[in-house]
Structures are given as structure tokens and as C-alpha cells.
Amino acid sequence: MLKRRAIGAIPVLLGISFLVFLLMHLAPGDPVSLLLGDNASQEDIERTRREWGLDRPLLVQYFDFLARAAQGDFGNSLKFGEPVTKLVKERLPATVELALASLIVAIVISLPIGVYSAIKHDSMLDHAGTAVALIGVSLPNFWLGIMLIYFFGGQWNLLPVAGRIEYGLQVRSITGLYLVDSLLTGNMPAFWSALQHLLMPAITLGTGLAAIVTRITRSSVLEVMRQDYITTARAKGLSERAVVWKHTLRNSMITIITILGLQLGALLNGSVITETVFSYPGIGDLLIQAIALRDYKLAQGLIFFFAIMYFAVNLFVDVLYRLVDPRIKL
Amino acid sequence: MRRRVRHLKIWVGGSILLLLVVCGVSAPFLAPYDPQEQRLEDRLQPPGLSARSARLHLLGTDNLGRDILSRILYGSRISLLVGAATVILAGVTGCLLGAIAGYFGDLTDEIINKTTEIFLAFPFLLLAIALMAFLGQGLLNLILALMLSRWVQYCRVVRGEVLSLREREFVLAVRALGGRDFYVLLKHIFPNTVASVTVVATFSMAIVIISEASLSFLGLGVPAHIPTWGSMLSEGRAYMYRAPWLTIVPGLAIFITVFGINLLGDGLRDVLDPKLRGQQ
Numbered sequence: 001m002l003k004r005r006a007i008g009a010i011p012v013l014l015g016i017s018f019l020v021f022l023l024m025h026l027a028p029g030d031p032v033s034l035l036l037g038d039n040a041s042q043e044d045i046e047r048t049r050r051e052w053g054l055d056r057p058l059l060v061q062y063f064d065f066l067a068r069a070a071q072g073d074f075g076n077s078l079k080f081g082e083p084v085t086k087l088v089k090e091r092l093p094a095t096v097e098l099a100l101a102s103l104i105v106a107i108v109i110s111l112p113i114g115v116y117s118a119i120k121h122d123s124m125l126d127h128a129g130t131a132v133a134l135i136g137v138s139l140p141n142f143w144l145g146i147m148l149i150y151f152f153g154g155q156w157n158l159l160p161v162a163g164r165i166e167y168g169l170q171v172r173s174i175t176g177l178y179l180v181d182s183l184l185t186g187n188m189p190a191f192w193s194a195l196q197h198l199l200m201p202a203i204t205l206g207t208g209l210a211a212i213v214t215r216i217t218r219s220s221v222l223e224v225m226r227q228d229y230i231t232t233a234r235a236k237g238l239s240e241r242a243v244v245w246k247h248t249l250r251n252s253m254i255t256i257i258t259i260l261g262l263q264l265g266a267l268l269n270g271s272v273i274t275e276t277v278f279s280y281p282g283i284g285d286l287l288i289q290a291i292a293l294r295d296y297k298l299a300q301g302l303i304f305f306f307a308i309m310y311f312a313v314n315l316f317v318d319v320l321y322r323l324v325d326p327r328i329k330l
Numbered sequence: 331m332r333r334r335v336r337h338l339k340i341w342v343g344g345s346i347l348l349l350l351v352v353c354g355v356s357a358p359f360l361a362p363y364d365p366q367e368q369r370l371e372d373r374l375q376p377p378g379l380s381a382r383s384a385r386l387h388l389l390g391t392d393n394l395g396r397d398i399l400s401r402i403l404y405g406s407r408i409s410l411l412v413g414a415a416t417v418i419l420a421g422v423t424g425c426l427l428g429a430i431a432g433y434f435g436d437l438t439d440e441i442i443n444k445t446t447e448i449f450l451a452f453p454f455l456l457l458a459i460a461l462m463a464f465l466g467q468g469l470l471n472l473i474l475a476l477m478l479s480r481w482v483q484y485c486r487v488v489r490g491e492v493l494s495l496r497e498r499e500f501v502l503a504v505r506a507l508g509g510r511d512f513y514v515l516l517k518h519i520f521p522n523t524v525a526s527v528t529v530v531a532t533f534s535m536a537i538v539i540i541s542e543a544s545l546s547f548l549g550l551g552v553p554a555h556i557p558t559w560g561s562m563l564s565e566g567r568a569y570m571y572r573a574p575w576l577t578i579v580p581g582l583a584i585f586i587t588v589f590g591i592n593l594l595g596d597g598l599r600d601v602l603d604p605k606l607r608g609q610q
Contacts, residue, residue: 015448023464134596138589140540142547143581146567154571268453273544288548291463303452303460311451 005319009311014066016311020304021065024296025058052297074301079293084301088283093176094164095282098205098274099267100177101198103260105206106213111256114217119244121222129214136211141270145204145277152200159196162279166193197280205274209263216259220252227251261317268306339597346590353403354410361400362386365557369395374573390575392565398575401557402583408558409587412469412542413535416476421531423477424484425523431485432492433515442489446482454479455541462550469552472545476538487530491523525602532595536588543584559584 032048033040049055053064068075074084117129153161165171165178171190174181178194181187224230225248233243272284279285283302290298353360372380372387372395379386389398431442449457461475495501496519504514545551546560554561559580566576 011444012447012451015444016451019448019452020460023460134592135589138536138585138592140543140581140584140588142544143563143577143584146563146570146577147581150570150574150577266453268456270455272456272459273548276548287459291459291550296464299460299463303456306456307452310453310456314451 005315009315012311013308016307017066017069017304018062020300020307021062023303024300069304074304075297077290077295077298077301079290079295079298084298084305087286087298088302088305091281091283091286093178094280095268095271095275095284097177097179098198098201098271098280098282099264101179101202102206102209102267102270103264105202106209106263107260109206109210110213110217114214115221115244115249117214117218118221118225126218129218133211133214133218136207136214139207141204141208142273142277144207145200145274148200148204149277159200160193161200164194164197164281165190166197169193201274201278201280204277205267205270208270209267212263213256213259217252217256220255221248224248224251258317261320262314264313264317266310268310337597339593340601343590343592343594343597346586347594350406350410350587350590354407357403357407361397361403362388363397363400365396365400365404366555367396371395374569374576376573377575389579390573392562392576393569393573398562398579401562402559402579405557405559405562405580405583406587408469408546408552408556409539409542409584412473412476413539415473416480416538417531417535419473419477420480420534421484421527424481424486425488425520425527427481428485428488429492429515429520429523432489433496433511433519435493439489442485446485449478449482452479454537455544458541458545459548459550462545467550467553469556472542472551475545476541479541480534480538483530483534484527487526488523491526492519495519495522529595529599529602532591532598536591536595539591540584540588 032045032052032054036044036048053061056064072085076083077087080087113129113132117126120126149161152159160166169190171178171181171187171194172185174184179191179198182191182194230243230247233247238247268284271282272287274280275282275285276288283305287299287302287306289295290302369383369385369391371382372385372391373393375382375387375391375395377388377390377398380391387397387399389402391397392401427442427445431439452460457479458475461478462471465471465475492515501514501518504518509518542551543558543560543563546558547564549561549564551558551560562580563577563584566573566580570577
């Protein structure tokens, strides 16, 4: 099963790499001229083109790009002067921490609303829940972030508005996740600071996801509630609480967990915007910096990395889903 | 009750979309001022009558003294134009490829399916960001980038529908009577996918409008001199504490528009495509 999926993934991975490779060549004009600016001499442009290997045939360049990428080599950032892989490694834990925190925010909001909407199906409560989910889906997350900064950071001065931790505080790196590392090392000031810095970005990123998961939870719980074994559970005289929380929710969880897993990849989408709004030092923020600085090598490497990560997470969840629920065939 | 709510959704959502269309089309007549007109003596005026020039600015002015209401009205044109153009272009491309893949199957299906998988491997906004970063700012580039990020959704839905429709008796009958492939696809199969496509298009419009605003917010949308809701928000951030209306008003405009379109999509889905209920 896994083997078949892995083989099926090869043409897709090749396609992704080709598309990412083509991006560099989509740029109107010469990327080297764009990077070096109007004042660059023809000699400088020619030299940089040779250094980057842009004077070679397109297909040769692609295979070279592919061979390097397969070894985890995405070249050096033109502005930071460091390997793209190193920059990604430095920034990735921040993005992972933000994604996980957003997932927790989404679960805390969506599960109760989704379950109660389904239990009170077609009531005012259900419609209110659906309306809240619709509002969540329609809120642009960058605006929500700005509004949170305005109220919680500016007006009420409750939370820090930028960064990952208070300036001057250090966390000994074990996993790279500040919350986990500060707890493991018993560094409570760093833990509180990291938590305060994470709260607003996690709410910003988690709200959109919460809206989607609320809808899925509601429909999934509704579907399970119509099953015969739920009628049996009720006929046995079980309390409504036991029917809902022990029988219905447990059986709805496969769908909900799958959606959460698949959305983990989609959180990368939002992380680009959220990290920019909060100047949160993750890979999304790095991508926007790379684009602003016209660091095409870094941007290309990051986009490739994002796509591979997204694809890998989706594939992993897909396979896991089928392992958990053997009724579904690959 | 359920039916009433369903129709209410369509009415409210449809009215908001209609309002957006009216605002966009008649912006030159509705806007009280030229959206580009700078009056530095009126800079950062809160909503209401300007204390300095006695001019009425219903939604206030920005850091260059430009009228926010006029810019919001003109900004709706970009949202509408980008939204409609992307939905049409992505819809036509996606539906065509989806129909071909589903109807002809075999190698054609395999190639189109793998292509959709490649595009689906990118989070869609990230793909749009990537394309805009390399293509450069511009209205056409923006529409192209969003179209390339969105056609896959239509392709998937239409392919699935066509796969099931091509085996139905009425299609087999037309083919047995000598109906040509293109004729069968266009006259008999495609009309049966319109309901699903309409639902996908409505939700897609909402996503495209948010994406356009996001790209403009990041400085990757249309050129800076054209007023858009996303770029207004981005510019307003610098004056967030002094002039909160600069961020509140464009944000609300995006939210209300997207909320209305999602509401319409929800209602249409309930009426046209009950299979998709509970999903988006």
C-alpha cells in the first residue's frame, strides 16, 4: 500500500520541482538584472549569470536543480549569504510551534460548537453555530491579526505585538519549540513570554481553521447520530451524555482528525500572512522577506520546501487515515 | 424553518453581492471625491466633517488626505473585477479539463489528474504569492496567478461528476444514436454539472477576493497607485493607533463582501447540491 503511494508520488514530486524551477524563469526579464538593479554593469550581470549557471540550457539547469534539491541543497541565499537549508532549519521550529498552537485554538473553539450544533440540529443554537462558523471563514486573517494588535496590544496593552520572545530572554534549544524547551529546562519567565507572544498569532491563524472544523464536526456528528448503533445505545437506556461523548463523538473523530491533519498543511498558507502581521520569525515571514529583497534563490528554495512539506503532510495523513479505518481502500 | 433560513441566506448574500456590483460599477458617480486627490490639510481626519476644511468625509481620510469612502468604492471595482475574471477563467479552464479527463478517461485522465495533483501540492495562496513574486505586480498578472491557483477545484468537481454521468442511460443512449463526443459532452453532460459548478464558483469568488486582498496587503497585488482594500489596510497599519478607521473600514469591507458571498454559496449549495451540504 505504502509502496504504491510512494511510487505514485514520484511524478507529482517531479512536477512540483519543475514548476518551482520554472518560477525563476517566469520573471519578466533576467532575474540577475532584477536582483543586481539598474546600476549593475553588463560584466557583473554576465559573471553572476555564469555563477548561477543561468547560461546553460534550461533542461540542464533543471536536472542540476533537481540533483541538488534531492540532496537537500537549495543553494545559498543571495542576501543572507547562508545556505537556504540552514535558514529553513533556524526558522522552521517557530512555524511548527505556531501551527500546533493554532491547531489547539481551533480544536478548543470548534469541537464544542460543532458537537452542540449537531445535537441541537436545526435549532436556533445550531443556526447561531453555523453563523459563527461562516463569520470565521469570512474573516480575513490579516485583518483579524491587526484588530487583535490594536485592541490587545495597543488599547489594553495586554499582549506583546511582535516577535517570538521578549528581547534578552534566552531558551536553551532542545526541540526548537520555545514553549516545550522552556518547560523542559524549567525556565518559567521564558515560557510565559513565549506563550504571550504566541497567543495572538495562534488565535489569528486558528480562527479560520476553527470555522472549517466546526462545519466538519457538525456534519460528521450528525451523520454518526443517524447510525443504527446510536439508536441501539439510546434504546439500551444510556444517558444522552454517554451517547454523545462516548459513542457519537468517538466515531466522528476519524473524519475530524483527518481534516485537522490535512489542514495542518493548509496552515502554511495562513502562516505566511500571520507571521508577516506579527513579525513572527518563521519561514512564512522569511519568504516574504526573500520576495521583498528579491532574493530569488531563497524564495525558490522556500516555495519548494513549503510544497514538499504540504505534499508530505497530506500524503502521511492520507495513508494514516486508511490505516486507522481499514474500510477505506487506497 | 430550514427552508426559510436557506432562502434568507440566498437573499442576504445575493443582496450583498449586488451591492458590491452596484458600488463597483457606479463608483465614479457614487464617490464623493477623486480617490487619488490628496489634500494634506485634511490628512488623518476621523469620519465626519473635517474640522480644517469643512469638507464631509463620511469614513474619514488617510495619511495623504484622500477620502476613504471614495477609495473603498473604487477598491470594490478591483475586488469585483479580479473575483469575476478569476472565477470565469479558472472555471472555464477547470471545467474543460475536468470534463475531458472524466469523459475520455485512460491516459488523458491520468495526465490531467497528475497535473491537478501537482497544483494541489501547493497551498493555493502560497502558489499565488510565488507566481506574483516572480511575475511582478499588475492586474493581469494577479488574475493569472489566482486563476492558476484556483482552476484545480473546478477540474476535480467536474471530473468526478462527468465520471458518473458518462455511464448514465441517457448518455449511453445519445452515444448509441451516434452522438459525437464533443456534442454529448457539451449538450448532455455539461448542463448536469452546472449546479455543482455554480456552488464551487460562488465559494471560489469569496476565496479569490480574500486572496486578492491578502496579496495586495503583502504588496504583491496591483500597482500601489490603484486603491484596493488590501493595500489600504496595509498602508493604514502604520497609523493604526492614531487613525484606527484606516484599518477598520477596509477590513470591514472585505469581511462583509466575503461573508455575503459565502452566505450566498451556502444557500445555493443547500438548494442546488444537497450532496455537498456540510462541506465547503
